[in-house]
Amino acid sequence: MFFYAVKRLLYAIPIALGVTLVSFTLVYMAPGDALSAIAPADAPQEVIDSLRTAYGLDRPVPVQYGLWLLRAVQGDLGTSIASGRAVAVEVLSAVSNTLMLAGVASMAGVLVGCVLGALAGYRSGTAVDRMATLLSVIGVSIPHYWLGLVLTIVFSIALGWLPAMGAGADSSSAWVWDLAHIKYLVLPAATMSVIPMGIITRTVRALVSEMLSKEFVVALRARGLSEAAVFRHVAKNVAPTVLAVAGLQVGYLMGGSILVETVFAWPGTGFLLNLAIFQRDMPLLQGIILVLCMFFVVLNLIVDILQPLIDPRMVRV
Amino acid sequence: MEMDMKLFGSRWSAWFLSVPLAFIAITGLHAETVARYGISMADIPLTTGQPDRGAGAYQFTGHTIYDPLVAWEANISAHPGKLVPGLATAWKTDPQDQKKWTFTLRKGVKFHDGSDFKADAVVWNLDKVLSDKSPQFDAKQSAQVRPRIPSIASYRMVNDYTVEITTKAVDALFPYQLPWFLISSPAQWEKVGKDWSKFATQASGTGPFKLDKLVARERAELVKNTAYWDKSRMAKTDRIVLLPIPDAVTRANALLSGQVDLIETPPPDMLPQLKGAGFKVVQNVTPHVWPYHFSTQPGSPWTDIRVRKAANLAIDRDAVVKLMGGLASVAKGQVDETNPWFGKPSFKIGYDLPAARALMAQAGYTKANPLKAKVIIAQGGTGQMLSLPMNEFVQQSLAEINIQVTFEVVELENLYLHWRSGAKSDMNAGKGITAINLGYVTADPFYALTRFADSRYIAPNGVNWGGYNDPKVDALLDQIRTTFDVKVQDGLLAQVHEAMVNEALMLWVVHDTNPHAVSPKVKEFVQAQHWFQDLTTLRM
Numbered sequence: 001m002f003f004y005a006v007k008r009l010l011y012a013i014p015i016a017l018g019v020t021l022v023s024f025t026l027v028y029m030a031p032g033d034a035l036s037a038i039a040p041a042d043a044p045q046e047v048i049d050s051l052r053t054a055y056g057l058d059r060p061v062p063v064q065y066g067l068w069l070l071r072a073v074q075g076d077l078g079t080s081i082a083s084g085r086a087v088a089v090e091v092l093s094a095v096s097n098t099l100m101l102a103g104v105a106s107m108a109g110v111l112v113g114c115v116l117g118a119l120a121g122y123r124s125g126t127a128v129d130r131m132a133t134l135l136s137v138i139g140v141s142i143p144h145y146w147l148g149l150v151l152t153i154v155f156s157i158a159l160g161w162l163p164a165m166g167a168g169a170d171s172s173s174a175w176v177w178d179l180a181h182i183k184y185l186v187l188p189a190a191t192m193s194v195i196p197m198g199i200i201t202r203t204v205r206a207l208v209s210e211m212l213s214k215e216f217v218v219a220l221r222a223r224g225l226s227e228a229a230v231f232r233h234v235a236k237n238v239a240p241t242v243l244a245v246a247g248l249q250v251g252y253l254m255g256g257s258i259l260v261e262t263v264f265a266w267p268g269t270g271f272l273l274n275l276a277i278f279q280r281d282m283p284l285l286q287g288i289i290l291v292l293c294m295f296f297v298v299l300n301l302i303v304d305i306l307q308p309l310i311d312p313r314m315v316r317v
Numbered sequence: 318m319e320m321d322m323k324l325f326g327s328r329w330s331a332w333f334l335s336v337p338l339a340f341i342a343i344t345g346l347h348a349e350t351v352a353r354y355g356i357s358m359a360d361i362p363l364t365t366g367q368p369d370r371g372a373g374a375y376q377f378t379g380h381t382i383y384d385p386l387v388a389w390e391a392n393i394s395a396h397p398g399k400l401v402p403g404l405a406t407a408w409k410t411d412p413q414d415q416k417k418w419t420f421t422l423r424k425g426v427k428f429h430d431g432s433d434f435k436a437d438a439v440v441w442n443l444d445k446v447l448s449d450k451s452p453q454f455d456a457k458q459s460a461q462v463r464p465r466i467p468s469i470a471s472y473r474m475v476n477d478y479t480v481e482i483t484t485k486a487v488d489a490l491f492p493y494q495l496p497w498f499l500i501s502s503p504a505q506w507e508k509v510g511k512d513w514s515k516f517a518t519q520a521s522g523t524g525p526f527k528l529d530k531l532v533a534r535e536r537a538e539l540v541k542n543t544a545y546w547d548k549s550r551m552a553k554t555d556r557i558v559l560l561p562i563p564d565a566v567t568r569a570n571a572l573l574s575g576q577v578d579l580i581e582t583p584p585p586d587m588l589p590q591l592k593g594a595g596f597k598v599v600q601n602v603t604p605h606v607w608p609y610h611f612s613t614q615p616g617s618p619w620t621d622i623r624v625r626k627a628a629n630l631a632i633d634r635d636a637v638v639k640l641m642g643g644l645a646s647v648a649k650g651q652v653d654e655t656n657p658w659f660g661k662p663s664f665k666i667g668y669d670l671p672a673a674r675a676l677m678a679q680a681g682y683t684k685a686n687p688l689k690a691k692v693i694i695a696q697g698g699t700g701q702m703l704s705l706p707m708n709e710f711v712q713q714s715l716a717e718i719n720i721q722v723t724f725e726v727v728e729l730e731n732l733y734l735h736w737r738s739g740a741k742s743d744m745n746a747g748k749g750i751t752a753i754n755l756g757y758v759t760a761d762p763f764y765a766l767t768r769f770a771d772s773r774y775i776a777p778n779g780v781n782w783g784g785y786n787d788p789k790v791d792a793l794l795d796q797i798r799t800t801f802d803v804k805v806q807d808g809l810l811a812q813v814h815e816a817m818v819n820e821a822l823m824l825w826v827v828h829d830t831n832p833h834a835v836s837p838k839v840k841e842f843v844q845a846q847h848w849f850q851d852l853t854t855l856r857m
C-alpha cells in the first residue's frame with residue numbers, strides 16, 4: 001500500500017508540470033495584453049513599452065515561463081500586475097474563502113445526495129424514488145445564477161432573514177464561526193450544493209438499486225441479517241464509486257464558482273479568477289489556474305489512495 | 318410628609334430624566350454616521366495616490382484621500398463644474414515664456430500623517446510618476462497618470478511654497494491636466510519603509526477623508542478628516558464604506574436588502590422595483606458619449622460624408638434611452654448640448670428616416686445595393702452601457718436605411734488594442750473593420766475633442782482612430798493652446814466641436830448619466846456633471 005501511495009504521488013509530479021505549461025500557454029494565447037491590467041486604455045505606446053520592460057514582459061515567452069516556474073516551485077507565484085500584491089497571498093486568501101464555502105456546500109450536497117439516493121435506491125419505482133429523481137434532475141439542470149438570485153429575492157429581500165452578499169458584516173478576514181457570520185454562508189452554500197446533490201443522488205440511487213438486486217444481498221437476507229447489517233454491506237460496495245464521483249464534485253466546488261461567487265460577491269477563487277480574466281492580470285491568472293488544477297491533482301490522489309483502503313481489490317498496479 | 322414625597326418624586330424624576338439625556342449626549346450626539354456604498358468595480362482602486370480603473374475611480378480613492386494642485390469643482394450639480402484652486406492657490410504663465418507655469422502653494426496644509434505639505438512634496442510626487450530614476454518611482458501610479466499629464470517637460474521647486482512647471486509647448490489647456498495628478502505624503506512613504514504596497518494600506522494624503530481600513534476586493538473604509546484645510550468641503554458623513562460589487566443585480570439586491578445605502582449604475586430592468594421600494598434614482602449630465610467612431614481611411618464606406626450623416630439621422634435616440642430605462646440622455650454631438658463647447662453645429666442630429674434614406678440614395682446605396690460595414694464592439698464592460706442590446710438596436714436602425722452592419726464582438730480589453738492601433742492597422746483594416754464602438758470620456762478639452770480631432774493624434778500617435786485630418790481644425794486647436802482667456806478658449810473649442818458634428822465624424826447615440834440608486838437614509842448626495850464626484854457631499 002505504501003509503494004502504491006508513493007507511486008501515485010510520483011505520477012502527480014508530471015501532471016502538475018503539464019498543468020503549469022498548459023496554464024501558462026493558454027493565458028498567453030488568449031487575446032489581449034497583460035498590460036491592460038495597469039495601463040489606461042489610451043496610454044501612449046512609449047508608456048506601454050516602458051511598462052513591458054518593467055514587468056519583464058518583453059522577454060521571450062519560454063524564458064518568462066522558465067523564470068515563473070523556478071519561482072513557483074519555491075512558492076513564489078509572482079506579483080499581481082493590477083494590484084501589486086503577491087499572487088500567493090491573493091490566491092491563499094481567496095482559496096481559504098472558497099474552501100469555507102465549498103466545504104459547507106460539499107458536505108450538504110454529498111450528505112443530502114447520499115440520503116436521497118439511498119432512499120430512492122431502496123424504494124425503487126415508488127413515489128419516494130420519483131421524488132428523489134425529480135430533485136436530482138432539478139439539481140443538475142437548474143442554472144446556478146438563477147437559483148442564487150431567486151434565493152436572494154426570497155430570503156434576503158422579501159423575508160430579510162439572510163444577507164444578500166458578502167462574507168461578513170466586516171470582511172472575510174474577520175470571519176468567525178458564529179451565527180452572524182454563518183448567515184452569510186447559507187445562501188451561496190445552498191446554491192452551490194445543488195449540482196453535487198443532484199449528481200450524487202443519481203449515482204447513489206443507481207448503485208444501491210443495482211446492488212440490492214445482486215445475489216450476495218439475497219444471500220445475506222436469507223441468512224437472516226438485519227436490514228441495517230445488509231445496508232452496511234451495500235454501503236461498503238457502493239462507497240468507492242460514490243467516493244470517486246464525490247471527489248470530482250468536491251474538486252469542482254473547491255475550484256470556486258465564478259457565477260455563485262459573483263452573484264453573492266463572495267471573495268473566493270471564482271471571484272478572483274473573474275477579476276484576473278477581465279483585467280488580463282496574467283501572473284494572477286496563472287497563479288489561480290495552477291492552484292485550482294493542483295486541487296484536482298491532490299483530490300484525485302486522495303481518492304486514489306482512499307479507494308483501496310475501502311476496497312483492497314482496487315489497488316492499481 | 319407630602320413635601321418629602323414631592324421632593325423625593327422630583328429628585329427621582331430628575332434622575333430618570335437625566336439618564337436618557339446623558340445617554341443621548343454621549344451616544345446620540347457622537348454617533349458615527351456611516352454610508353455604505355456599493356461600487357461597480359471588482360476591486361478597490363489603488364490607494365497609493367493615483368487610482369487605477371479609470372476616471373470613475375477618482376471619486377473613491379483619489380479625491381477623497383488626496384488633493385490635486387488644481388481641482389475640479391465637483392460639489393455642484395446644476396451646471397458643469399470648472400477648475401478651482403486645490404493645493405495651489407494660484408497659477409500663471411510667464412509672459413516672457415508661456416511654457417513656464419508658476420504655482421503658488423497653499424500654506425498650512427498638513428498630510429494625514431502630520432507632515433507639512435510644501436513645494437518639495439510636489440516635486441517628489443512628480444518624480445514619483447515621471448522620473449523612473451527616482452527611488453519613489455512607482456510604475457503602477459506612473460502608468461495611470463503619465464498619459465493624463467502629457468504636457469509636462471520639466472519642473473522645479475522655486476521656494477517652499479512655489480513650484481515651476483515647464484510644458485513641452487505652449488499649452489493653455491495644461492491646467493485641465495492637473496486634477497488628475499494627486500499628491501501623496503513623502504514622509505509617510507519613508508515611514509512605511511519606502512514600500513508602496515505598505516503605503517496602500519497606510520495611505521496618507523491631504524484630502525477630506527483618511528483611509529482607515531483596506532481589505533483587497535472587499536472593502537475600503539474612509540473616515541472624515543476633521544483637520545481638512547478646506548472648511549467648505551468638510552465631509553458630511555463620518556465614515557464611508559466602499560464595497561466592490563461588480564454584478565449590477567447583486568448591487569441592487571444589496572441595496573434592496575439594506576446591506577448598502579447607495580449603489581452605482583443600477584440595472585435598468587430593476588428600476589421599477591427599486592423605485593417601488595422607495596429608493597431614489599439620481600442621475601445627471603455626464604461627460605461620456607457612446608458612439609460609433611468611423612474610419613475615414615481610403616476603402617472605408619464611411620469616407621462619404623452623406624453616409625455618415627445618414628447614419629446619424631437613422632437612430633431613434635429616445636428609443637435607446639427608453640431601452641436603457643431612462644438611464645441615458647440623447648447625444649447630438651460629442652458633448653451634451655448644455656456644454657459650453659457644444660457650439661451651434663449646422664448639421665442637426667436627430668431622427669429623420671426620410672432624410673437619411675435620401676442621403677443614402679444620393680450616395681448610391683439602395684435596398685438592392687446596400688452598404689456593408691463591419692463594426693468592432695465589446696460584449697460589455699466599463700463605459701459600454703448595455704453594449705449588445707444597444708448595438709443590436711443600432712444595427713436594426715441602420716438596416717432601415719440600407720446599411721448592413723456586421724459585428725466583430727470582442728472583450729473590452731481586446732477592443733482597446735484595436736482602438737490604440739487605429740483604423741489603418743492590419744488588425745482593423747486588414748479584417749475589414751471600418752468603425753469601432755467604444756464609450757468615450759469627454760471630461761476636458763483634450764479628452765472630449767483634441768485627441769479625436771487633431772491630425773497629430775492619428776493612431777498610433779494617439780486615439781484619433783479614424784484618421785480625421787482637417788488643417789482648419791488643427792489650426793483652431795493650435796490657437797486654443799495659445800489662448801489663455803477661458804471664455805475665448807471655450808468659444809474656440811465650440812468651433813472645433815461644430816466642425817466635428819458638421820463632418821459627422823462619429824455616429825453619436827447617447828450619453829451616460831452615471832446613475833445611482835440611493836436609499837431614503839441618504840439625505841443628500843450632490844451628483845456633479847462629471848466622473849469626478851465629491852463624496853464630502855454625501856449626508857446620512
